[in-house]
Amino acid sequence: MTRFTKLDLSQLAPPALIETVDYEAILADQKAWVQSTWDAYRVGRPDLPTLDTLMLETEPIVIILEAVAYRETLLRALVNDKARALLLAYSVGTDLDQLGALFDTPRRLIDPVNKIYQSDAEYREEIQLAPEAFSVAGPEGSYVYFARRSHPSLSDAIAINPRSNRVDVVVLARDGSGVATSEAVTAAYNALSPKTTRPLTDDVHTMSSKPIDAAVRVLIQIGGGPAPETVRANATKALDNYRLLRRRIGMALRTDGLIGAARSGATGIEKVIVESPAADVIPDGYSHVNVTSITVDVEVIDD
Template sequence: MAIDLTLVPLPDVIETLDYETILNEMVADFKERWAKVRETKPELPAYNVEMLETDPVKIVIEAFAYRELLWRARANQVARAVMLATATGTDLDNFAADFGMTRRIIGYSITGNPVYESDEEYRQRRNLAPDGYAAAGPEDAYRYYAWSADGSIKQVKAIKGENNRCDVILLGREGDGTVSQDVVTKVYDALSPKARRPLTDNVYVRSATIVSQAIRVKVTAQTGPDVSTTVAKAKASIQDYASSRSAIGTVLRADGIIAAAHNGNALESVVVIEPATDVDPGKYGTVYVPEVIVEVA
């Protein structure tokens, strides 16, 4: 079963960088070395002017401290590049290539160039890849093959029930998330080979049930020179929250709408008018928010 990579802590090999710490360590190292030299050559002056920004020794040490900071940052980048939880770009491409994977094309730009899936989606698929080798029909194996079948698929959820039934629910990335019958058929065909599912499994593929729900809130803004900017930021925050809840089986919560509106915005109060209560789409559904309206009290 694939683990949640967001819960994996960063390894100790990735260090927290601090320029001042590196600088102070290098100054202390130099002073110790200089003191040993003066033991054999006492005529040399003591070094006690490290606080002067014009001191040549301090300037050289600052330059080397900064270069060491850059090298340590590079070491952190190299470490991140070889871990699934943190690899990005072509580093992630090479990581996934171990399982014979490539990025899905999810669309085309206005100039006709292919648009590829994001690092996050690719990372999640790569995380599911080992389950694809299982012959017992685990849920994550169905998710992996279904998700890889077509670039228009944003999310897949596999739900196993009684009598060997397995429902594979698809959410599209375009419009309200409804998946076309052609894509449903394509996914079903991808799950049909005997090597990918047990003969006793009854697999049903369908688009997620879309629950359309607009959001309307009334806010009281704090006194300030630009209420319209505050309202616009609140609306953007709510839209981001709604997008984050656009997932199969995920509840759109009124408290979440209020928290999103308040997030970093100068608002006295937020009242949710629509929806009147939390919106639960059920385990086969997804909440789609076509519109966010923010009214000023």
């Protein structure tokens, strides 16, 4: 099943307006500027001494240049941060909220009681989807945008065209097993009203994604150096992050992905064996993988 995909912002080349800030390079440039300025001044004043002490750390002018170079480094870093705030791939917090306002896409309140708003990562995805909603022809991305934003409990949506003019819109809940409530499913349907959003000819059906339960258990073999409990904790955290990344409708949970996640989360690993699931878990467009548990066993082996 091929789901609607957006441009992967993480794969974009670093923008040219974000410069590499190098304190040593800045200091060397300032020393060269002072040296050349002094030498040029001595052309008219040959009685002045040569400046040959810029390599000495205790030279007063060098200390001053180091302070100036440090402040310039901070200033350039600040300019970089300000530039990142204007780019969707890097913007965070209230800066990201301002970008969302350009597309009439405010950050969603997902927990009114505790006043918890959606994360930057989730919000960034919806801002990126927003231009899809500008169309009046009902493209796939438009269905995804309106369905996702229809209810605070929803974190993902997908639109499927099984036949002719029928459109199945499948939604995923953020919490629990991922099964959306009837209220959320109805909200998604109402958000796709033919009066304001979709073409009159589209026969839309909204439904919850079905969970495919999978327990994750991996065995990590290490040498005698690393601390087993540290390895276990770090690998468990990395596996949980991978679980969250794969908690999407129609997105597979890969065994090699579990191996890669476990390895990335800990050092000193000799081997990672995935004991469960036995193979990739591949849902269709109407379901998602629901990881019910993550267990990491650590075994110390001889080098």
